[in-house]
Amino acid sequence: MSRRVTHPEPVPGASQVAVLPFLAAVEGYLRIGPELPGLRMTMHRVMSRLGAQYLQQVSPYVGSGGVTGFEKAGRTFAVNEGIMGAAFETGRIWRTAHFDNLDSLQAALQADMDGLGDTGPIADVAVSYLAIPLLSENGFPVLVFYADSKSLNYFADDERVTAIARMCQGFCRVIDDLQRSPVDKLKNFPLQEAEPYRGPPTVYKGLQEIFEGAVAPRFAFLQSFNFEAAA
Numbered sequence: 001m002s003r004r005v006t007h008p009e010p011v012p013g014a015s016q017v018a019v020l021p022f023l024a025a026v027e028g029y030l031r032i033g034p035e036l037p038g039l040r041m042t043m044h045r046v047m048s049r050l051g052a053q054y055l056q057q058v059s060p061y062v063g064s065g066g067v068t069g070f071e072k073a074g075r076t077f078a079v080n081e082g083i084m085g086a087a088f089e090t091g092r093i094w095r096t097a098h099f100d101n102l103d104s105l106q107a108a109l110q111a112d113m114d115g116l117g118d119t120g121p122i123a124d125v126a127v128s129y130l131a132i133p134l135l136s137e138n139g140f141p142v143l144v145f146y147a148d149s150k151s152l153n154y155f156a157d158d159e160r161v162t163a164i165a166r167m168c169q170g171f172c173r174v175i176d177d178l179q180r181s182p183v184d185k186l187k188n189f190p191l192q193e194a195e196p197y198r199g200p201p202t203v204y205k206g207l208q209e210i211f212e213g214a215v216a217p218r219f220a221f222l223q224s225f226n227f228e229a230a231a
Contacts, residue, residue: 008074009049009056012228014186016059016073018178019043022171023062026147026164036064038126038150044077044084045143045225048194055079055088055144058225063147078199084144086203087131091139093165093211094131098156102127105152105207112204128154129208130161132168135218142225162214169217179221187230190223 023041030036040063044055054076061069079088086094099105106122113120126148134143145168147155155161179188 008072009047009076011045011056011058011074012226014227014229015045015225018175018225018227019059020062020067022167023059026167027062027064029163029167030160036149036151036154038065039063039147039154040065040068040149041145041147042069042073043143043145046079046088046141046191047076047226048192049076051194052197053079053194054197055081055084058143079196080198080201080203082202083129083131083204083208084146086208087133087144087216088141090210091133091135091141091216093133093161093214093216094129094208095155095161095211096127096129096153096207097209098153102152108206109204112206116200116202116204118202126150127152128156130155130164132165133216134168134172135216136223137218137220139218140223142219142222158211158213161211165214165217172217172219172222175225176219176221178227185229186227188222188224189226189228191226 023043026041030039040061042061043058045058047054047056057073057075060067060073079085083094105127109122109125128149128151130147132145133141134145136142149155178186
């Protein structure tokens with residue numbers, strides 16, 4: 001049986017650099033609207049260690065507070081972890097559903113937390129989540145775009161989610177071109193085959209929903225995201 005990797009694993013610097021400008025572009029687009037309370041975004045990649053497959057946070061967070069959480073890059077998660085795990089498992093875009101007010105959201109959140117045995121304080125949980133899987137040609141997740149916000153119904157806005165999904169598709173096209181015509185000394189190394197590691201369910205099913213308004217972005221050539229500087 002595969003052993004659970006519980007500590008941060010190194011992320012190639014080239015992979016982080018490939019992701020951060022894209023996250024900055026999404027953040028710049030979102031600044032066109034109202035102030036962004038507590039917005040943060042990152043990207044997770046599928047990676048393998050010790051015969052098991054995980055989701056790994058590729059980069060620090062980018063958002064309304066600038067670039068934060070440098071120490072969190074490299075963290076590994078079960079492939080069914082939270083809303084990003086739901087996106088991985090289904091190959092669909094997931095987001096927090098619309099709620100009429102914060103009280104109704106927190107009531108649903110408390111019910112979900114009680115059902116999962118989550119004893120953490122509600123105040124520490126964001127009120128809007130978004131997870132967009134970026135799929136390979138054969139439909140297998142390669143990356144998962146993740147965002148959360150302290151603003152109620154922030155990702156319940158269909159137009160906003162559709163725009164971010166389109167930006168993710170543009171990212172797929174650019175990375176595909178790097179795969180076909182790599183920059184000098186930049187190479188995307190394949191990952192070892194491994195069995196997905198799944199943990200106990202953690203997604204808040206009373207809050208999150210599949211977004212039906214857009215399909216998941218898809219790479220034409222990329223099968224893994226593991227860019228490194230090569231000699």
